[in-house]
Amino acid sequence: MAGEYLLAAEADKIQDFIFRASQLQEVVGGSQILRRFCEEVPEYLRPRPAEVVVAGGGSFRLLFSSKEEAEQYGERLAEIYQRATGGSLTVADPVSVDGNFPEAASKAEKLLRRAKNRRGGAFSPVQMPYVAFCSVCGVGLARAWRQEGKGGARSQYLCASCLNKSREREDGRGEFLSSFYGGVLDEKDLSRYRWPKQAKDVACFDQRRHLAYLVADVNNMGRLFNRCDRAEMKELSQNMERIFHESLREPVKQLMERAGDDGKKLKENFIPFLPLILGGDDLFALLPAPWALDFTGKFVKNFNERIRKFVQDGLMMEEAAAPTINAAVVICKETYPFSLAHRRAEELLGKTKRLAVSLQYEEGINCSAVDCELISGSFAGEEVEAGKFRPSLRPYLVPAEGARGVPTGWGADLADLIQARYDLADLPQKRRARLREIFHLPVAGSREVEKTINRALREFVVRTQEVMPAGSGKENGLAANLCRALKSLGGGAEDREDEFLRKFGRLPKEKAEFGHGMPDLLRFWDFTFALDKKRSDYERGR
Template sequence: MQEHYIYGASVQGIQGYIFETGKLKEIAGASEIVEQICTDYFEGFLKNECQIRGQITLIRKAAGNIRLICDKADAEKIVKYFPKSIQENFPGLSISQALVKYTGQLTNQEMDLLEKKLNFQRNKPIRPYLTGISAAIRAPRTGRIAYKRNDDKELIDRASWEKLQKGTDEAHHRLTKKFLDENKGRFPFDFSEIIHPGCKWLAVIHADGNNLGKILQSLGKSLKNYPGHVADGYREFSECLDRATTKAAKTAFEKTFQKSKEKVFPFRPIILGGDDFTVVCRADMAIEFTQYFLEEFEKETKEHFKGLVQGYSLEDFQDGLTACAGIAFIKESYPFHYGYHLAEELCAQAKKASKKIPGIPSSLAFHKILSSFYDDYEETKKRELTASPKDNQDKPIHFDFGPYAINKNTSLPCIQDLRDCVKTLEKKDAPKSGLRRWLSEIHHSELQAKELIQRVAQIAKSKEDFQVHEFDESIKKLGANLSLGNPMTNENKTPLFDILTLLSWEGEQ
């Protein structure tokens, strides 16, 4: 019986590679390199460097992962030359790879063994391709061997140089083509092109699908009843998920950004593969975009998974998948990798909250970094999002009201209700300064803060443009006992901090 091999490769340290720099052009170039490694570059490698002659069956080629079936001779070539090719052409990146031999038909047992081997390989240290001697000149930003000077005459290493070249060649970007039609504007190359005088903040958005492990387990069990279709099943799942995520991202982008008719869109995709999605955009458009994306992700996965559900009896997923997102609001000059790390943590917070609810609804969490120092979100909550007034230190007040669900039929507060509250406060006579004073006073005295907010509510009733009852109706949807004069729930949580965060972009205009 003929022997076959299933080959797996995973790009290691993708986040570290992309986000090690704070320059958007290099970030864009790094993300494009990661995108091409599993697609155009790998296809060219098989054809030109390996000169593959046998039949290759690709199972997956997205999000830094490659899975394929080949014969022994081709497997030996790929294993021998692919890591070397990656390190020669893209220094700073490395891959882990594994092989599993099988005869007859591919089964889940071989697929599971391949993943175990890959996990083992990821934990093995890989020797850097470019080390250099101690006397070599180093690039100041990275500490690696200097290779060339950039346009600012700064010495940079080879990896940074490759990122710059890819970042400049926008016309051939696979990521760009997923969003933009030809001659329909472009994405920015610098963070200064994203902000404008009305909003000087950036938003780093990271989204991730829910229940992906569960659907893969269900698919694996189901494929036991379909011998000979294991490779087809996993390939179809990977392609459907990738198409659904891409379509959801493109639709959300069109709804949020293309209506502005700007030549340089305040938006830059960074990672888009599988269910993993990371972008940076202007802060005042982030909530709207994320809300659209999560809604479209549910819709598109439901549509694209129809064939999988019917073909492999996956009725549990006939409604598609949900997703969660984290949004970190940062200043242009703030270290970008901290913003990404916070976005990941916020996404994890949203997932944790959603998993407590049947159906695991889509949700999002956000935070605006106000201090110059950031360690982790849990410490930030204690330091910035908790007030312990002197007259009631036993019952601290919490400003982290989220995460927020996309749909209203969950126990989580709804993001649209929060946006409605913000909208009522955009009017000229809205008591924005009074609410800010309350947030400041609550740190010192709960009693004085209560008297202050009641005065604010009383004065607001005399304003012509601002309608107190409209605000009360909106905020009551976030919590039954909430109102302008009583902005805290029975659990001592308030949505005012989040409301004023989203309102702050309007305040800069």
């Protein structure tokens, strides 16, 4: 419609604002502040927008009847955001719709990116010799001295932003968490449920006090938004949270069942999953480490199915327009800083996106990828390529339901890794140690890598048959399960059951010619439990 102007605005460095915290509940408080700001402020400010198209996850798309109203509103929105969060919000110049909303939205997005890159240089913060800085974030100027704990055991200075997050934190059943758990469980009355408040509430599910952080991000959302008219963009924005909730419903309920396996009343109606960030197309959450990888695989598959269905049935677009989601899991001790875990997960997420984009470009397949890392102490160990052999198949792929599977040379299905862990639950620790040695032979960098490792694996299978005959393991026997696991996580010629190495060819810069997923399984041995199986099913091979 002529005479309308589209205003685009976006919060800057949202993660910096949310992670300026010392406790997980303050991170949740930051997410709740952002959620309330997006839901309440756009309708509160004047001049009121003619239509709120998008308001969520720190992103705004608003329509006004005049350019002057849009500019005035943008200035006030940025000012209120700074007062509420202590952060900044970038506002682009209003764009005339002129009867073509998709073109105006695309232009507004470009202007917004340009405005973000055009920000001013460094500035000196206010400093005085008698002014205290915030004890939590160490950045903002203190506005209050607060005592917490019994008898004021913990006292600290707080800036305005951290004070607001602290207040939100005290509302343990606030809007952000109650809306999330209500949507995931599809229930309105949450009074009988409990959820984590601290990292130790989740770390208790692992004997060595490990927990997992999950980071997920949707690919190609910008491209999909640019194809939408105003009604479609509004509908997409309003339904993203519902799609996240429905995608998490099945794995979260299965996680609750596993939490109650030990029969302790303490864990009845306990939800061992804590969302720290959920806004727009981003998710950052805390969950128990033993089931983290299977949980992520199920969530990713559910999300891709639901977003595809919504794009086809809700937006009336072709299936190819549907975005996919990629994820990264970082497993660490409960004392490891959540901000560092998130930073590492973001680095891993970059690998998954490159792999998914390459697979789509080369093979024409929309497929998600999941990467993972185990941080021991403060070190994030990486499997390094050794010449022609790479002792890892990360990132793992998650094909769509009913898809033809993972193309040769592109890696392995995450579901194969989870299934292999169950099949090899009876494999003794000494056998696992020998298997680990085979994949780290000094010959790994030579031309004989394929022949040498295949021969060592054949000998290992024969020896396993001798020491653990058929009937000693699940179903067909441990040796048969071992062969199946080596083939599913490896490869080789389809007509040769004694060839186990998988050829690579997925990325142009990949120097390794062969790889195998068994080293990944051995590294993540205690963190590849299936959600549909009890923990006791995995305890015989310890």
